[in-house]
């Protein structure tokens with residue numbers, strides 16, 4: 130193995146106020162000609178991320194995988210899928226990122242693996258009652274000949290959460306549990322072998338120099354193994370101190386803390402704020418996405434409630450908040466904000482389908498939301514392409530859709546491919562520099578993206594990219610944008626007006642106009658606005674500004 134990449138040396142808790150850029154490797158940049166992004170493509174484009182001004186990147190799964198669920202079906206946790214490159218490419222990426230001052234966190238998928246993972250194929254082959262089966266949830270079925278699943282639980286992706294195997298002698302056999310697709314069997318975290326294996330996996334990557342992890346489906350590792358039927362088929366998943374997965378995260382934390390350089394983890398959980406906070410206690414994980422904020426959509430009262438509740442819950446355990454509006458599971462916010470319906474969460478990407486879309490309005494609102502996102506205390510995530518103002522691609526032909534949700538719901542839910550279309554870098558026509566000109570990107574790119582390429586936006590001071598660069602630079606120079614207190618000022622139901630103050634920083638106001646009417650601007654020096662042109666004392670609807678004000 131190559132020597133671990135050199136580590137950035139600061140001793141502050143970098144993760145407490147980091148801006149982390151999410152890279153979906155398949156869609157970021159293709160250094161070859163196969164139409165799929167790869168790790169060398171990411172390394173080649175690191176100067177772009179450095180000039181953008183983010184602190185770190187999160188790499189979505191790049192592990193060997195049959196790609197049934199975009200790589201969240203891992204068949205080997207300690208290698209790189211050949212479609213993305215090699216371990217040497219990953220080492221090179223880490224070294225180049227660290228040399229550029231960027232940290233790198235990677236996805237950890239502990240809830241389930243691929244049905245091609247050697248543990249699972251061994252479990253199927255080994256038969257009933259074997260130690261191999263004890264690493265997963267294998268159960269006998271109910272009813273005549275065990276032909277009915279052990280519970281009525283439904284999978285997140287649609288259909289039953291149980292699939293029946295054939296026993297080694299060819300007879301119809303036991304059932305195994307999968308919270309997601311049948312090709313994603315859940316580990317049994319009640320078996321200590323599973324924790325030991327994941328501790329090994331964590332150390333494998335920490336030894337290579339990664340700065341931390343984003344932990345997939347982190348709150349669902351433990352199931353109620355009395356397997357009760359439920360009224361609506363929802364799985365029963367304990368998340369609290371009584372039977373929940375907290376001992377697992379304490380063990381993970383001990384592994385991370387044994388390494389220098391403040392290795393950190395961000396967890397993915399849709400649990401209520403007070404439950405999320407349990408995972409953020411000082412001896413558990415570091416950050417948790419605020420999906421409340423993502424789901425607040427374009428609504429001042431919902432945004433305020435999400436911000437206040439997240440901050441209050443996290444403050445009780447001394448953890449910073451983590452703000453996010455976009456990711457690879459959710460329709461892009463330009464499109465969500467373009468619709469009249471303001472809400473759209475993970476796994477319901479079709480919430481905006483059929484709604485009247487005004488993309489110019491969605492773009493104005495996404496610009497304003499970027500100001501709010503990057504002006505709140507704590508960490509923030511930016512999903513690749515968000516800084517370009519990409520809309521969701523809602524007209525992908527059925528034949529190219531790859532999300533298992535599409536097939537498992539019989540085409541009823543189109544799935545998440547629309548937010549995973551490759552990034553446009555340059556040029557006037559697809560593939561816009563994403564891959565070789567004569568190669569086909571793995572999802573088709575809209576010709577209209579010629580105006581949204583990095584090259585097209587690079588020198589345009591009015592572009593979304595320019596706004597993100599200015600915002601990130603302002604966030605670096607103004608401590609009160611990254612840390613400190615949030616005080617709400619009353620400006621009516623359709624505006625967010627918050628005062629931001631921190632020790633050592635100057636007082637700032639962040640104003641977001643979320644209604645139909647302009648919002649009068651308080652006295653102060655406008656440092657940045659989401660709209661081009663002078664403001665003249667009022668903020669137009671669908672816009673935001675940051676002002677320096679008297680202390």
Ligand code: NOJ
Pocket residue numbers: 198199201238309345346397457458
């Ligand atoms: C959450 C991931 O973000 C999503 O893409 C994936 O399908 C599920 N977890 C299952 O791993």
